[in-house]
Amino acid sequence: MWCCPNCGSAATFSSADRPWPVAWRCKSCQLSISYREGIPCLAPDLADSTIGFDPKLFQKLNSFEDTNFWFVNRARLIVALLEKYFPSSRDFFEIGCGTGSVLQALRKCFTDLSLAGSEMQLNGLRFARQRLGTDVMLLQMDARRIPAIGQFDVIGAFDVLEHIADDQHVLSQIYTALRPGGGEIIAVPQHRWLWSPEDEAACHVRRYARDELEKKIEKAGLRILCTTSFNAILLPLMLASRLRLRLKARNGCHQEALTEIQVGGWINGLLSVALALEVFLTSAGVRWPIGGSRFVVAGKPAT
Numbered sequence: 001m002w003c004c005p006n007c008g009s010a011a012t013f014s015s016a017d018r019p020w021p022v023a024w025r026c027k028s029c030q031l032s033i034s035y036r037e038g039i040p041c042l043a044p045d046l047a048d049s050t051i052g053f054d055p056k057l058f059q060k061l062n063s064f065e066d067t068n069f070w071f072v073n074r075a076r077l078i079v080a081l082l083e084k085y086f087p088s089s090r091d092f093f094e095i096g097c098g099t100g101s102v103l104q105a106l107r108k109c110f111t112d113l114s115l116a117g118s119e120m121q122l123n124g125l126r127f128a129r130q131r132l133g134t135d136v137m138l139l140q141m142d143a144r145r146i147p148a149i150g151q152f153d154v155i156g157a158f159d160v161l162e163h164i165a166d167d168q169h170v171l172s173q174i175y176t177a178l179r180p181g182g183g184e185i186i187a188v189p190q191h192r193w194l195w196s197p198e199d200e201a202a203c204h205v206r207r208y209a210r211d212e213l214e215k216k217i218e219k220a221g222l223r224i225l226c227t228t229s230f231n232a233i234l235l236p237l238m239l240a241s242r243l244r245l246r247l248k249a250r251n252g253c254h255q256e257a258l259t260e261i262q263v264g265g266w267i268n269g270l271l272s273v274a275l276a277l278e279v280f281l282t283s284a285g286v287r288w289p290i291g292g293s294r295f296v297v298a299g300k301p302a303t
Contacts, residue, residue, distance in 0.1 A: 005042040005147040006031040018137070036140070039125050043142035047122040052163035053203050055123040057257055062099045062127045069272035070231075070261045073279050074158065074187070075105035077230060077295065080283040081185050082106070082154065085225055085297050089153040089182075090114060095143045095174070096160030100128030103136055116152075118143070143170050148177040158187040159293075161213075162204045171220040181302035184222065188213055190229060190294040196242040197255035213296050222298035229291025233278045234271060238292045 002011040002019050009028040013019045020040035025032045034041045041047055048055075065071040082089065090113070097103055097117030107115060117132075118141035119125050125138050132138070141147075143157070143164065155174050161167040174184055189199070189207045199207060214224055231238065241260055249255065263271065282288070 001149045001151060003147040003149060004029060004031055005033075005141075005145060008147075011147070020139070036122055037126065037129070039122065039129065039138055039140055041122070041140040042147060043120065043140060043145065046120050046142055047140050049121060051120075052205075053121065054257065055121045057202075058099055058121070058124040058127055060258055060262075061101075062131075064262060064264075065099065065101045067268070068261060069263070069268050069275055071101055072272060073275035074230070074293075075102050076276070076279045077282060078102055078156065078158065078185060078187075079105055079109045080279065081226065081295065081297055082110070082156075084283070085185075085299075086154045086183055091116070091152055092154045092156065093117070093152040093177070095141075095146070095155060095157040095170075096120070096163075097128055097138070098124045100131040100136070100138075102156070102158060103128070104131055107132070107136065144173065146173040146177045150179045151177050153179055153182045154184065155182075156185045158185075159189065161186065162188050162206055162208070163202075165205050167205075168216050168219065171216055171222075175220045175222060175300060178300045180300060183225065183297065183299040184217075186213065186217065186296045186298070187230070188294050190292060191290065194239065194242050194292065196245040197249045198242070198245055198257065198260050201255045201257035203257075208294055213294055217296060217298045222300055224296065225299050226295075226297040227287070228282060228295055229288035229293065230278070230282070230295050231275065231292035232288035232290060233274050235291055237271075 004011050004026040007029040020033045022035055034044045092106060092113055092115055094103055094117040097119050103115050103117050116137040118139040120142055122140055125140060128138055155178060161170060164170055192207050192209055195207050214227055245255055
């Protein structure tokens with residue numbers, strides 16, 4: 001059930017597949033939904049915000065994430081986890097979908113899955129619309145206020161929670177928006193000792209300590225189904241890169257976000273082979289104790 005973003009009362013639509021039509025108005029508080037560039041804005045005051053992420057980075061992301069070793073293999077792992085833990089899912093909602101690369105990967109692999117994505121900043125949704133067309137529902141939305149109760153089978157948030165101060169509240173919102181028996185797939189950057197100017201440039205609030213995300217997910221009411229590190233094989237290279245960035249920062253050098261993973265040519269190919277091997281082993285049941293990221297799959301009780 002969708003709810004009014006303002007007062008929380010039930011929101012009904014003539015077409016369940018296309019909520020928030022232009023003519024919709026809340027029967028309780030009379031709120032109407034504004035549209036920008038064909039996208040429903042549920043938190044219009046934040047559409048042009050720079051809170052939590054620099055909107056200029058979406059163009060940079062869009063230019064290389066389709067072939068980048070990190071994004072391509074992260075999407076492969078998301079696909080594998082969805083297929084293993086939620087094979088009967090009817091729909092999937094991605095919070096913080098950015099330019100839509102994960103949704104694009106899911107659409108290629110799950111042709112019958114109904115897909116939707118949200119992003120607080122409209123600039124990211126512009127690229128997502130170009131990438132996905134109109135058959136994927138896109139919403140401008142604040143993850144701290146998901147206007148839905150029991151609406152989705154699976155919700156994903158990939159490298160999103162580290163940008164939000166009150167991540168516990170977002171996890172509680174996800175729990176409420178899930179159907180009983182549904183679940184979530186969450187990815188976050190891991191290990192506080194990897195903190196570097198790259199995190200600061202990317203507007204991270206935190207990197208997660210071991211078991212920190214799991215405890216917060218359980219506190220929100222979900223049951224852990226799978227937890228593993230990711231980017232374990234390349235962790236030594238990542239650590240070396242982070243140490244170099246710290247040294248450069250001490251010498252007054254400014255770090256631009258995403259530069260660390262923006263590589264091309266044979267280097268990108270070699271790193272992609274290494275991460276593809278890790279995805280294969282993870283899909284086969286290997287669980288990595290350390291790594292640059294943490295993936296957690298959790299389920300909402302059926303009753």
